[in-house]
Amino acid sequence: MSAAEVSVSDRFDWFVDAVSSALMPSTMIAENPGGFYAEGGLLNTGPVQVSRFSYSPLRSRRTPRLIRRGDPEQYQLALVTRGTAWFAQDHSEAEIRAGGMVLWDTSRPYESASGLDGRDVEAFVLQIPKERMALPSQQVDRLLAQRIPAGTGVGAILSQFLVSLADNGPDCRPQELAGLGNMAVELAASCLTQQLGTVREQPAELRAHVLLRRINTFIEHNLADPELTPRAIADHHHISLRTLYLLFQNQEESVAATIRRRRLEHCHADLANPRLRDQPVHAIAARWGFTQPAAFSRAFRTTYCTTPTEHRHHSPASQ
Structure with a gap:
């Protein structure tokens, strides 16, 4: 301009x-x-x-x-x-x-x-x-x-x-x-x-804070990778698995729970997206790192008290 x-x-x-x-x-x-x-x-x-x-x-x-x-x-x-x-x-x-x-x-x-x-x-x-x-x-x-x-x-x-x-x-x-x-x-x-x-x-506290933020950013960027595991995260950041677990010790959830929650949140949003209604549930799950449809459905139901299909059917976009 x-x-x-x-x-x-x-x-x-x-x-x-x-x-x-x-x-x-x-x-x-x-x-x-x-x-x-x-x-x-x-x-x-x-x-x-x-x-x-x-x-x-x-x-x-x-x-x-x-x-x-x-x-x-x-x-x-x-x-x-x-x-x-x-x-x-x-x-x-x-x-x-x-x-x-x-x-x-x-x-x-x-x-x-x-x-x-x-x-x-x-x-x-x-x-x-x-x-x-x-x-x-x-x-x-x-x-x-x-x-x-x-x-x-x-x-x-x-x-x-x-x-x-x-x-x-x-x-x-x-x-x-x-x-x-x-x-x-x-x-x-x-x-x-x-x-x-x-x-x-x-200070050690500042270094830990910076490293934790970098790890959280790395997780968000790699949710689609089914090989995203605590071990892979630790190796990428050149730290031990024990150090990684200690970084998350004072957080609200573990590193594995963080990965699972973020993947589920993306799946939850995509299933309610009208532009993605033609894509099968298992395809959306795979896009965010869930390679086993049955395990994805169980995790989704445990978190949201409904199945992925029911969530998609009852989303405002489908009304």
Whole structure:
């Protein structure tokens, strides 16, 4: 989308509406509203959204009132690829030049200024729902409005990935985009962890939390694989089976129960999907890793107190 398609007098208002809709409600003041320039694009990968904006110098502010008006409850990580920008949040502030990144929390007030040198700015923004962030909030809070280098290490890999994702993502299929979105979240978490210090320097509790989130993500991505077992999960993450069981010791369910529940939830949703009514029950079960129809039916009935066929027949879509 481009402001060039909008009349000159309306371009700044168009950009404010576009950013407020794509990212979060904010107030903005342009240095030159009459000659304002902006272009933008959005890529929805499923778990996260990647936005790219190029725009003229402006100032932006997010107040408690605007937060009450709309809060996507996200961490937003911006990569500045042209121009300069300044961000302030939670008693921290940082000036970001091309090649740098900065993180902010949509649930907190913030201020920013772009184009400090009078030039247009280009930035890529990765929007990560807070529930998908693999780091505890008290750790992430230490990085708000702090400059995050993107020239070496994981930061460089993440920045290059974001640019490539924005450029090539529109040519990918939805299922491919979902996988790429999860990769972006993992890279972002690794980058932030690197900023906090090396993994070995992190408290054991934090390392366990990060590893558990990675394992849960791995499980979700591989539910269709009938070979997804606790042993396979432990081997993939280079840990012992005992370590894996200890990670889940304080969770509400065991690792095997987690796999079974998530598979059943997907089957439950697919059986109620009118677009899948022509697919046999056993085919849907197999899609989510259940290779034995009888075992699937028993597990489904135990969990939902009805058979898969009865659930499909009584779902609202079949009425």
